[in-house]
Amino acid sequence: MERTSPAGDAAEGTGTPAVRRWGSIDPLLPAPGFTHGVTPGSAAAHCGARLVVAGPGGQVRAAGRCEHWTGAPGSLDVSWGAARRFQLTALVADQQVADGLDRLLSLWRDHLADVPATAGEDTAAVVNWPSRDADGVAALLRHGLAPLEVLAARTTPRAAPAEVPAAIPDGLPPCPGGSRIRQAGPADIETVARLGVEIIRWDSRFGTVNERTDTLAAMRTEVAGLLSEPDPWTWIAGRDDTGAVGMLSAQRPPAAGWITPMTGRVPAAYLMLMFVAPDERGTGVGAALVRHFHREIARAGVAVTLLHHELLNPLSAPFWNRHGYRPLWTAWQATPASAVR
Numbered sequence: 001m002e003r004t005s006p007a008g009d010a011a012e013g014t015g016t017p018a019v020r021r022w023g024s025i026d027p028l029l030p031a032p033g034f035t036h037g038v039t040p041g042s043a044a045a046h047c048g049a050r051l052v053v054a055g056p057g058g059q060v061r062a063a064g065r066c067e068h069w070t071g072a073p074g075s076l077d078v079s080w081g082a083a084r085r086f087q088l089t090a091l092v093a094d095q096q097v098a099d100g101l102d103r104l105l106s107l108w109r110d111h112l113a114d115v116p117a118t119a120g121e122d123t124a125a126v127v128n129w130p131s132r133d134a135d136g137v138a139a140l141l142r143h144g145l146a147p148l149e150v151l152a153a154r155t156t157p158r159a160a161p162a163e164v165p166a167a168i169p170d171g172l173p174p175c176p177g178g179s180r181i182r183q184a185g186p187a188d189i190e191t192v193a194r195l196g197v198e199i200i201r202w203d204s205r206f207g208t209v210n211e212r213t214d215t216l217a218a219m220r221t222e223v224a225g226l227l228s229e230p231d232p233w234t235w236i237a238g239r240d241d242t243g244a245v246g247m248l249s250a251q252r253p254p255a256a257g258w259i260t261p262m263t264g265r266v267p268a269a270y271l272m273l274m275f276v277a278p279d280e281r282g283t284g285v286g287a288a289l290v291r292h293f294h295r296e297i298a299r300a301g302v303a304v305t306l307l308h309h310e311l312l313n314p315l316s317a318p319f320w321n322r323h324g325y326r327p328l329w330t331a332w333q334a335t336p337a338s339a340v341r
Contacts, residue, residue, distance in 0.1 A: 017093040026132045030264045032091050051107040062092045062100035076218040079200050081208050082124035086337045097135035105143040109340045118337035125337040131327035144341040145332035148207045152325040154305045184234040186227050193219040195247040195275045206310035237285050246276040248289040271307035290323050
């Protein structure tokens with residue numbers, strides 16, 4: 001029995017089996033529920049439909065909720081993906097994961113077929129699926145979804161208080177090749193925004209990110225907010241002769257609350273932006289920025305750090321893996337949204 005239910009939280013029906021499954025798959029996952037399907041918060045509108053796959057006796061085998069999201073014009077959110085996104089939050093309760101997810105995706109496909117906006121060019125259908133849950137991969141592929149983006153996680157190594165890295169006295173740790181790292185401030189808005197757009201420009205090759213006509217203006221607004229904080233987690237690597245050659249910017253746990261539901265560990269920080277100039281890649285500048293950031297999160301008592309990277313970017317996965325990050329969630333996507341089959 002399969003149905004679309006307009007009300008009620010179908011996640012309640014998945015109960016303890018889903019909790020056990022997720023706990024055995026990955027200890028960093030949150031408790032199963034409909035709060036882990038994170039979408040940007042600049043525009044909130046969703047249909048609220050609940051999709052339920054029931055087995056004999058009416059027990060819930062799989063459940064899902066579809067959210068319809070439209071990005072605010074001119075916001076940075078629409079540079080990180082399609083302007084309209086239709087996202088399925090999927091939970092599978094029993095051990096027949098492939099079959100349960102396949103039936104749930106079929107329900108979602110039929111639901112999207114009744115939404116005319118899914119045929120638009122600037123649309124995407126997205127499913128966030130636990131990266132270590134290999135049993136669902138075949139069903140996702142069968143329905144025309146491709147793995148394009150990863151939410152990666154790094155747990156902060158536990159250390160005794162005496163072992164927590166101390167602050168560098170002058171705040172300017174050295175980098176390879178004579179560059180230095182310094183904390184960014186309000187005077188660096190243009191530099192950080194420019195490097196942030198370079199990230200989007202590079203990642204636009206890999207299927208989810210889009211540089212738009214107003215991306216630079218939106219990035220300036222975002223960066224201005226970050227650098228207005230008294231102690232921003234934003235650093236620039238540079239030299240006197242060449243200027244900025246790299247940059248890293250992150251959100252402290254209070255600002256990273258939007259992404260925290262994706263993990264069961266708290267407090268969580270979010271690494272927003274990381275860029276190294278193409279001719280500086282492989283020199284150690286990026287590694288120096290990350291090591292400096294890791295010292296800061298250790299001193300701040302952060303339990304886990306999250307970041308997104310494009311799965312098809314040949315540089316991202318090896319780099320972040322070397323620094324202790326591994327896949328937590330994979331975003332599977334079909335574009336346009338009507339392409340789900």
